Amino acid sequence: MKFLSASYFRRGKNSTSLLLQQYRYKQAQMIFACLCAGKGEDGDRAGGYMAEQLLQWFRGMHVKKLFKNQDKSMIRLTADLYGVIRRLDRELEDSGMAQRDEETSIAGMICLEDRYMALHRGEGCIWLINTAFGRGHIQNIIGKPEEGGLCIEQGMLQPGIGLLLAMKVFYACIGNNRIMEGLALDEAVTEEQMDRHLRELAKEGERQGNADMSAILLRTCLH
Secondary structure, eight states: OEEEEEEEOOOOTTOOEEEEEEEEETTEEEEEEEEEEOOSTTHHHHHHHHHHHHHHHHHTSOHHHHTTSHHHHHHHHHHHHHHHHHHHHHHHHHHTSSOTTOOOEEEEEEEETTEEEEEEETTEEEEEEEOGGGOOEEEEOOOOOOTTSOEEEEEEOOTTOEEEEEEHHHHHHHOHHHHHHHHOTTTOOSHHHHHHHHHHHHHHHHHTTOOOOOEEEEEEEOO
């Protein structure tokens, strides 16, 4: 499985922090994509700290070992990520960047070949987009959150689909039909094209007065 990726980020007050990491081992590919958005006056600091620490966690892994037994690796990554986010929540509260019960919103995915682990909390959302055979389809792939508001799920990916990570305002502002039309998976077959389409959608939302339109778009391919 091959992945193409695109992202849109606009720096500003209380902006969403974004990370996008790719790792290739022989013919296999792994992606870690995540958006983090804090609340209140220190929201941008909280989101930035969460994203920075998640990046350090990812870089500290022995990634090559993950490809040897991918099923067990995804189970272990899920457990590890629960622990990491809980620790970061405590650190944010202790530092004063977040108040009690003021959790950072998250939308993230780890893709290991055709397996994925998706996580979300708060305003963070992940949508699966499929425009194969001229029939557009979009759905939120994350269910109800577990206790504490964090939801992590695992599944399998098919080639030729899109995965859009963004905050709820992106979907609320743009809507189903416009997202499928704007991202045009059948037409946007290079990362440059994906970047352009995603940027145009985000700018459309910003013109309507929405400042936080940061997003990541992933696309799965056979080759």
